[in-house]
Amino acid sequence: MSQTMKDKFVQCPSCRESVAWNSANPNRPFCSESCKNRDFVEWANERNSLPGNPEHDELFSSELGEQHY
Numbered sequence: 001m002s003q004t005m006k007d008k009f010v011q012c013p014s015c016r017e018s019v020a021w022n023s024a025n026p027n028r029p030f031c032s033e034s035c036k037n038r039d040f041v042e043w044a045n046e047r048n049s050l051p052g053n054p055e056h057d058e059l060f061s062s063e064l065g066e067q068h069y
């Protein structure tokens with residue numbers, strides 16, 4: 001491993017702010033608790049409003065079935 005001990009930086013998924021990914025930031029990958037909560041609310045709403053997509057599930061499982069090892 002040649003990585004330094006420097007903090008890894010990620011982009012806050014909510015506001016695109018650069019955020020240090022370390023234990024000092026309990027809200028990572030978000031920059032703050034408000035961003036975290038905002039994104040979670042949006043995510044939850046999105047999930048609840050998504051219609052089921054059985055076609056995709058079927059395709060996915062048939063793809064898995066065709067894999068040979």
Ligand SMILES: [Zn+2]
Pocket residue numbers: 012013014015016017030031032035
């Ligand atoms: Zn943010």
